[in-house]
Amino acid sequence: MALIEFENVSKHYGDTIVLENLSLTIEDNEFLAVVGPSGAGKTTLLRMLLSQEAPSSGRILIDGAPIAPEPMPDRGVVFQRYSVLPHRTVIGNVMTGPEWQAAPFTGRLFGKARQLLKARAQDMLDRVGLGGHAALYPAQLSGGQQQRLAIAQALMMNPKVLLLDEPFGALDPGTRRAMHKLVLELWSEHQMTVVMITHDLSEAFHLGTRVIAVDKRRHDPHAPHRYGSIITSDFDAKPRLARQLARAAG
Amino acid sequence: MRRVINRHPSRRMKILMGALPFILAIAIYAFAADARGADGPDKLMPGLNAFTSAMSRLMFDIDRATGTRLFWADTWASLARLGVGLGISALIGLVIGVLVGFIPFLRALFEPFFAAFSLIPPLAVLPILFILFGLGELSKTVLIVFGIAPFIIRDVMLRVAEIPREQIVKAQTLGASSWQMILGLVLPQVFPRLISSVRLSLGAAWLFVIAAEAITAEAGLGYRIFLVRRYLAMDVILPYVLWITLLAFAMDYALRRTHDAIPWTRFKEGG
Ligand SMILES: Nc1ncnc2c1ncn2[C@@H]1O[C@H](COP(=O)(O)OP(=O)(O)O)[C@@H](O)[C@H]1O
Numbered sequence: 001m002a003l004i005e006f007e008n009v010s011k012h013y014g015d016t017i018v019l020e021n022l023s024l025t026i027e028d029n030e031f032l033a034v035v036g037p038s039g040a041g042k043t044t045l046l047r048m049l050l051s052q053e054a055p056s057s058g059r060i061l062i063d064g065a066p067i068a069p070e071p072m073p074d075r076g077v078v079f080q081r082y083s084v085l086p087h088r089t090v091i092g093n094v095m096t097g098p099e100w101q102a103a104p105f106t107g108r109l110f111g112k113a114r115q116l117l118k119a120r121a122q123d124m125l126d127r128v129g130l131g132g133h134a135a136l137y138p139a140q141l142s143g144g145q146q147q148r149l150a151i152a153q154a155l156m157m158n159p160k161v162l163l164l165d166e167p168f169g170a171l172d173p174g175t176r177r178a179m180h181k182l183v184l185e186l187w188s189e190h191q192m193t194v195v196m197i198t199h200d201l202s203e204a205f206h207l208g209t210r211v212i213a214v215d216k217r218r219h220d221p222h223a224p225h226r227y228g229s230i231i232t233s234d235f236d237a238k239p240r241l242a243r244q245l246a247r248a249a250g
Numbered sequence: 251m252r253r254v255i256n257r258h259p260s261r262r263m264k265i266l267m268g269a270l271p272f273i274l275a276i277a278i279y280a281f282a283a284d285a286r287g288a289d290g291p292d293k294l295m296p297g298l299n300a301f302t303s304a305m306s307r308l309m310f311d312i313d314r315a316t317g318t319r320l321f322w323a324d325t326w327a328s329l330a331r332l333g334v335g336l337g338i339s340a341l342i343g344l345v346i347g348v349l350v351g352f353i354p355f356l357r358a359l360f361e362p363f364f365a366a367f368s369l370i371p372p373l374a375v376l377p378i379l380f381i382l383f384g385l386g387e388l389s390k391t392v393l394i395v396f397g398i399a400p401f402i403i404r405d406v407m408l409r410v411a412e413i414p415r416e417q418i419v420k421a422q423t424l425g426a427s428s429w430q431m432i433l434g435l436v437l438p439q440v441f442p443r444l445i446s447s448v449r450l451s452l453g454a455a456w457l458f459v460i461a462a463e464a465i466t467a468e469a470g471l472g473y474r475i476f477l478v479r480r481y482l483a484m485d486v487i488l489p490y491v492l493w494i495t496l497l498a499f500a501m502d503y504a505l506r507r508t509h510d511a512i513p514w515t516r517f518k519e520g521g
Pocket residue numbers: 013016018036037038039040041042043044045
């Protein structure tokens with residue numbers, strides 16, 4: 001269960017208004033795609049949902065409760081870059097989250113617990129198609145493989161919400177298609193709510209069950225920072241009923 | 251005709267060309283020393299055999315006053331000072347650099363202070379160190395640490411600041427506490443830079459060791475050089491300088507190899 005609510009959320013930096021009075025309810029298990037021109041405040045929106053930034057006013061709730069004021073394991077994330085730990089191997093990266101949870105002081109597991117976790121991590125790597133790369137370091141992987149790893153790493157925590165900030169923006173079209181397929185599969189397997197930012201409209205409509213566009217409500221050429229972005233369009237890309245039927249059948 | 255910046259020597263040519271200045275320098279010295287030594291042995295430019303006899307005396311004969319072989323005693327004394335000073339500096343640099351670089355409240359408290367502190371010229375406070383810590387080993391070690399730790403602290407802090415925000419946020423979404431991030435994210439990523447930082451400090455560390463030894467010591471490579479200077483003993487000074495250079499080179503090489511052997515620095519960031 002993860003119902004996300006934005007209640008009159010605004011964000012400004014100094015007198016630059018980025019987002020204005022945004023209200024939005026994201027249903028459980030929604031795949032929300034956010035599109036908009038560069039600088040519209042898409043990343044700012046995601047950062048607030050992640051608690052990397054606090055709203056200037058308004059609040060954000062998940063399942064009725066305000067989100068924690070700092071990033072927490074209930075909200076997993078994959079950025080366009082730098083989402084994995086460069087100093088740990090592929091399997092080490094996937095084991096990191098659970099190890100941190102289980103071992104507060106050393107951050108490492110040993111013996112039987114480690115073997116169990118390792119098996120689970122290997123399953124996850126197999127699932128995202130990195131099974132054969134467990135011993136490599138992230139820098140030895142391609143861009144697409146690094147993003148697969150970042151997703152696998154996030155999913156090990158079973159987050160309620162998965163946040164993606166242009167995760168495939170740097171990938172070539174072929175790799176991107178394979179990633180789309182994987183993400184859709186993982187989304188239905190893990191039953192999470194996904195919020196994905198993209199600047200690719202076809203990607204948004206291909207993946208999203210709902211697509212929103214954010215943009216400035218008015219462009220004042222003399223004072224561009226005086227107006228923040230609002231939600232300018234909101235589409236149900238895949239009707240809810242059809243989705244539920246498809247899920248029941250699949 | 252290709253531009254000069256686009257013309258590259260072959261591998262063998264490169265080695266030969268690299269060796270050439272060394273050979274030339276030795277040849278010029280030998281030639282000049284020979285010319286000067288024509289009318290009796292010369293103090294300022296001793297011949298090559300003067301070096302061997304002076305050095306074999308220092309390396310193999312036991313000195314009556316100290317009961318040691320001077321060359322090795324000097325080497326050991328200087329290396330111990332250098333090692334202890336560098337080791338303490340690295341440890342201080344790592345601990346303080348990581349804590350102050352990573353924890354905003356500590357950064358607000360200490361960053362301006364360290365910035366000012368690192369501008370104090372260490373040699374100018376050497377007299378203060380001698381007054382406070384006496385003329386023994388302690389003041390020498392403090393001088394090295396004083397001269398080098400601020401640089402290492404700042405370098406480590408810069409490296410901490412270079413860790414992408416995304417990684418720190420990601421770690422938190424994986425449930426990491428501040429301590430776990432320091433241990434499992436910051437330290438491993440800062441460590442290679444610490445080694446480079448120590449490597450870049452080697453020259454300064456030698457400078458401080460030799461400066462301290464020049465003023466007061468019972469043994470040490472710098473102490474010996476400044477002692478025999480009174481007798482214009484170039485036959486000792488020049489080999490000692492070469493030996494220090496060789497030691498510095500070996501340390502630099504060892505640190506570079508250590509740095510490059512860390513698995514996550516071996517692979518360059520790719521796509
Ligand atoms: N930390 C910050 N300080 C000041 N301005 C910021 C900051 N972060 C983002 N902005 C501004 O907010 C606007 C929206 O940025 P962003 O959310 O990154 O846009 P998008 O992701 O849609 O391209 C930009 O004009 C940017 O300059």
